[in-house]
Amino acid sequence: MCSKSIWHTDTELKEFSKLQESKQTEVCIVGAGITGITAAYLLSKKGLKVILLEADYVLSGVTGNTSAKITAQHGLIYSELMETIGEEKAKQYYQATRESMDFIKNAITQHRIDCQYEEQDAFLFTNDDAYLAQLEKELEAYQALDIPGELTTEMPLEIPCKQALKMPEQAQFHPLKYLQWMLEEAVKNGTEVYEQTVAMKLEYNRQKTVMTKDEHRVSCDYLVVATQFPYIDHQGLYFAKMYAERSYIVSGKWTGTYPGGMYINAENPTRSIRTATLNHKDTYLLIGGENHRSGEKIDEKSCYENLKTFAAEQFEITDFPYQWSAQDFTTLDNIPYIGAITGDDPSILIATGYRKWGMTNGTLAAKIMTDIITKKGESPYKDLFTPERFTSKPMLKNLFRFNMEVATEFLKGKLSFPASKEIDTLEIDEAAITTVKGDRVGVYKDKEDQLHVLDTTCTHLGCEVNWNGADRTWDCPCHGSRYHYDGEVMAGPAKNPLRKISLDD
Numbered sequence: 001m002c003s004k005s006i007w008h009t010d011t012e013l014k015e016f017s018k019l020q021e022s023k024q025t026e027v028c029i030v031g032a033g034i035t036g037i038t039a040a041y042l043l044s045k046k047g048l049k050v051i052l053l054e055a056d057y058v059l060s061g062v063t064g065n066t067s068a069k070i071t072a073q074h075g076l077i078y079s080e081l082m083e084t085i086g087e088e089k090a091k092q093y094y095q096a097t098r099e100s101m102d103f104i105k106n107a108i109t110q111h112r113i114d115c116q117y118e119e120q121d122a123f124l125f126t127n128d129d130a131y132l133a134q135l136e137k138e139l140e141a142y143q144a145l146d147i148p149g150e151l152t153t154e155m156p157l158e159i160p161c162k163q164a165l166k167m168p169e170q171a172q173f174h175p176l177k178y179l180q181w182m183l184e185e186a187v188k189n190g191t192e193v194y195e196q197t198v199a200m201k202l203e204y205n206r207q208k209t210v211m212t213k214d215e216h217r218v219s220c221d222y223l224v225v226a227t228q229f230p231y232i233d234h235q236g237l238y239f240a241k242m243y244a245e246r247s248y249i250v251s252g253k254w255t256g257t258y259p260g261g262m263y264i265n266a267e268n269p270t271r272s273i274r275t276a277t278l279n280h281k282d283t284y285l286l287i288g289g290e291n292h293r294s295g296e297k298i299d300e301k302s303c304y305e306n307l308k309t310f311a312a313e314q315f316e317i318t319d320f321p322y323q324w325s326a327q328d329f330t331t332l333d334n335i336p337y338i339g340a341i342t343g344d345d346p347s348i349l350i351a352t353g354y355r356k357w358g359m360t361n362g363t364l365a366a367k368i369m370t371d372i373i374t375k376k377g378e379s380p381y382k383d384l385f386t387p388e389r390f391t392s393k394p395m396l397k398n399l400f401r402f403n404m405e406v407a408t409e410f411l412k413g414k415l416s417f418p419a420s421k422e423i424d425t426l427e428i429d430e431a432a433i434t435t436v437k438g439d440r441v442g443v444y445k446d447k448e449d450q451l452h453v454l455d456t457t458c459t460h461l462g463c464e465v466n467w468n469g470a471d472r473t474w475d476c477p478c479h480g481s482r483y484h485y486d487g488e489v490m491a492g493p494a495k496n497p498l499r500k501i502s503l504d505d
């Protein structure tokens with residue numbers, strides 16, 4: 001069984017070297033996922049000099065671990081937006097999403113990108129009576145906003161369904177094949193790409209300057225922060241305005257003819273379904289879901305097991321060669337933050353909070369940021385997505401709720417009694433939280449029988465991290481930082497590793 005996503009199994013991505021010297025450019029983009037690569041493509045096409053920095057390898061983050069649906073059906077969003085931001089802005093949200101879908105389709109068609117793009121109807125379905133009225137309300141929102149859609153009790157795929165809301169002519173593709181082409185084009189246009197290059201902080205010399213972990217500098221006129229969580233905060237307090245969720249995907253072979261369609265249910269636990277074809281040959285079913293707040297104390301292995309049980313019951317699939325997980329952030333009003341990081345500096349742009357709809361939102365973010373850079377700060381969608389907005393009552397309510405939850409996690413971490421397992425009783429590939437010389441520590445015994453002993457205090461703002469046994473990571477329940485079992489940062493907002501603890505006297 002492979003813990004890489006299915007997309008990585010049939011795509012050889014070009015490797016790029018590490019940044020070895022300081023540089024100057026017009027635009028520095030940090031983060032080589034769909035947002036960073038699309039922005040590099042668009043900006044370089046307009047003749048701008050672009051440097052793209054990636055802390056790990058290109059497309060190794062959430063873009064390479066997505067379910068890759070290209071759809072404007074973002075759950076029960078339109079009825080909510082009608083209530084929170086009004087009809088006009090809700091319509092803009094739909095238009096913006098449709099435009100990013102059209103952009104993807106046009107690029108693929110025009111340049112004949114071989115990325116398994118196919119149009120599919122999308123279905124938002126429910127088996128919970130409590131959601132029937134919500135689906136009806138969502139349909140009313142579709143009608144008010146001129147969004148094509150209809151309610152149905154019959155879906156092409158035979159799974160239990162009391163009612164479904166169909167949005168026709170959405171799409172799916174192979175995200176890495178698509179972005180591989182886009183990255184090659186950006187490079188042909190002069191974009192310089194550096195992997196294994198960690199942006200650490202921002203300095204202001206004569207220009208703004210990105211300082212890397214190896215202490216090289218990239219000076220730039222514009223900085224595009226396309227890391228999933230902005231690697232700089234700039235008093236934007238993004239850690240307080242978003243929360244992180246993990247989700248899981250399992251994939252097994254589909255035999256026979258697939259009846260078509262992409263599916264997601266409205267209720268919990270989430271079940272998201274689509275197909276993918278590997279090497280133009282074998283069709284696999286992707287079943288995603290089991291979303292939960294990152295770092296929550298749960299058994300992550302059971303998330304995969306629950307998805308497998310569902311697949312076995314519904315489709316008689318019992319062999320799952322692929323399984324993987326991903327994390328994404330949700331904002332206070334469920335609309336991504338795209339635009340100037342703060343009003344004080346319109347030349348630093350961020351994009352985050354895609355709520356697991358990264359293919360459309362990432363493309364949209366790249367388009368908006370390109371418009372802002374090349375059209376003197378103008379974009380038709382600037383006001384709707386500006387990270388500075390604080391316009392609706394639910395935002396205030398959610399700000400309070402998110403931060404109460406963080407405070408609760410902080411206290412829970414400090415007060416809860418450590419697990420009882422002693423270090424010398426740990427099995428291979430097992431972890432525990434215990435105490436060493438009175439300090440709370442996390443210990444993992446790796447497959448080579450090596451112990452990794454770490455201070456479990458998150459280096460971001462001090463919450464206590466929890467063990468994620470499925471991915472062998474330490475995850476923070478407060479703002480979603482993730483650490484490798486050796487303590488190195490895998491995902492921010494934390495920038496520094498967990499402190500290593502020595503067992504020697």
Ligand code: FES
Pocket residue numbers: 239458459460461462463476477478479480481492493494
């Ligand atoms: Fe903020 Fe851990 S991510 S305290």
